[in-house]
Amino acid sequence: MDAKPKRRTVLENGDAGEDSVLATVIGNGEDVGPIVRHAFEIGRPESLLHQLKNFVRKKEVEIEELCKSHYEEFILAVDELRGVLVDAEELKSELSSDNFRLQEVGSSLLIKLEELLESYSVKKNVTEAIKMSKICVQVLELCVKCNTHMSEGQFYPALKTMDLIERNYLLNFPVKALRTAIEKTIPIIRLHIEKKVSSQFNEWLVHIRSSAKDIGQTAIGCSASARQREEEMLEQQRKAEEQNITGLGDFVYTLDVEEIDEDSLLKFDLTPLYRAYHIHACLGIQEKFREYYYRNRLLQLNSDLQISSSQPFVESYQTFLAQIAGHFIVEDRVMRTAGGLLSTDQVETMWETAVGKMTSVLEDQFSHMDSATHLLLVKDYVTLLAVTLRSYGYEMVQIFEALDNGRDKYHELLLRECRKQIVNVIGNDTYEQMLMKKDTDYENNVLSFHIQTSDIMPAFPYIAPFSSMVPDTCRIVRSFIKGSVDYVSYGVHTNFFDIVRKYLDKLLIDVSNEVILNKIHSGTVGVSQAMQIAANISVLERACDFFIRHAAQLCGIPLRSVERPQAGLIAKVMLKTSRDEAYVALLSLVNAKLDDFMALTENIVWTSEEALPNGNEYINEVLLYLGTILSTALQILPLDALYKIGSGALEHISTSIVDAFLSDSVKRFNANAVMTLNNDLKMLEDFADEQFHSTGLSGIYKEGSLRGCLIEARQLINLLSNSQPENFMNPVIREKNYDTLDYKKVATICEKFKDTPDGLFGSLSTRNATQSARKKSMDVLKKRLKDFN
16 A cells, blocks of 8 residues: 555656656746657657646646635625626616617707718818819909900910919819810910010011111210210310410310210110010020021111112211111110020121121222212211220221221322312412411411411511412311321221321322422423422421321320421421422522523623623623512521522522633633623622621621622633733642632633734733733643643
């Protein structure tokens, strides 16, 4: 009995370890699968089953022990549960009755609820209908508004209205038919707006082209006014400088300049353009409009650049140029204000086209013009155009270069016109000294050109040392300077004085001086005319200083810059040369007249029986003529010219006397003829001395005299009158007394010297003895001269 329990205990202790592991796994809720699989793998499933059964028995023992320990509490719990069951039955009965009553009340409320839900559904439908109706009303109102804008021509609001309809309403519009109608109508309206705006824009294109001429003329007129104000100010300044130079004191000048707002005068409406561009931008086709605008404006420009063949350019150039100016003034404003409608490159392209055409037209027209006035008018207007458009930022270099290329052609025409005028002036001049009866004549003809010889106002009537040719020529030259300055000013050259001086020299040398020389050498000029021409040249030479100063003033350069010797006119030197030619021509005429008066071979009795104490008859006429010539020359010619005329005439007389002895028509002469010529020569010498001192020449030529111009004739007469003419062969005596005489001439003259007795009672006189001695001496001289030759 006792052995069995012990065995059990041993078995239980053997399995205790494994049971505790299994119990731990099951207690932790872990998977027993791995244990079961292990038991089968090792071949001991019975041991595992036995362990599981032991685990179950242990748990049953634990439950029994737990129930025994809590039996009384369990009985009390069951009693309480029964009491709760009774209460639950009573509660269930109450709930049933309450539910019945609730059902009775809720059925009526349910009906009301169903009615309420139905009302809510109706309300929802009505609300949606109202909302849809409002949307429709709003869309229709916008459509009406759009139609109103269209009818009033307010296309931008109409487009904005359509954009609003499309953006906010059309996508979710509830009425499909209306939406479809609107969707079809909107493109039609937009196309209509595009056509309408394009039509209005085309009308504006026509209008702005027709207005371009007025726009250009107004702008150029503003530039002309500004230039005029500037010239008036410069003229005031020039007068002030002149008054200061002449010592009349300070001259204060003021010029009230009224500022002119050019933009206020250039009123042209770009609203149609802005509207068309804006609307095209709203339509999304602004690029198309840009191309359309540029293409049409370029076509208009090319049309404007065509020269009309039915009208002379001189009559149409202002319209032609003003049209171009107006075109580019409009384009400048469009480029600045139209918000990218016109690009800078497009404007530059149009401008290059215009400049190329204008340059070609100007060069062609200038080449065919035959009037300097017409060419200057065109040039002035072109420079005004250039100044106007340059203020808008357009490059004008090519235009100014074209004008500069026409400079020679203009001056060629101007020189041609001045030549005609100077030829008329010189041809119509009476070459008589001008008579000025009042101070205004003196101011207009003398002071205006600074050709006065004194700053003191003369007494009137005043006889000027020049003829009308001088002031008339000065006026022509002054007009030429003004014309030359007018052309070269406002051009490519800022300092154009040298250019004006070059053409001024050309006028004075190639025109004025040449015409004067032609007149001098024409063969139709008398002594008085030649003398007056020479005097006139001297005055013109003095006027060159005025010409250069006047050119400097008009060119706007300081007068001190032209007062240097190297800044003077070449023409002044040329006029000096021409003046000397005039003196030569005058002297030639005087000498020819003297030859007519003297006619020595005819008027002198070469074998006279007695000497004439008062000289030959011709000498009085010669002296009277010389006195008249020198007196007139003293009034109008400078003293150096007077000396040239006087000395030249006396030298010619001296030469004529010597040549008379050498003339083939004089076969022989005697001592009486020599003595008479000696008397003539003495009268001439006395005249020369008197003129040398009375005219003031002695104060200038202190080492010289007019008597010395007769030296050859005096030495010849002295030789022929000398009692010992053979002394001529003595070098010392010849060098001292006969240095101007030529051996051959003396030999020829001596051969003609044939002296004779005085008369019936002269053989016993002292005179006869003297003549015999002189005859012997002359024979000796003749012999020695023959031997010398």
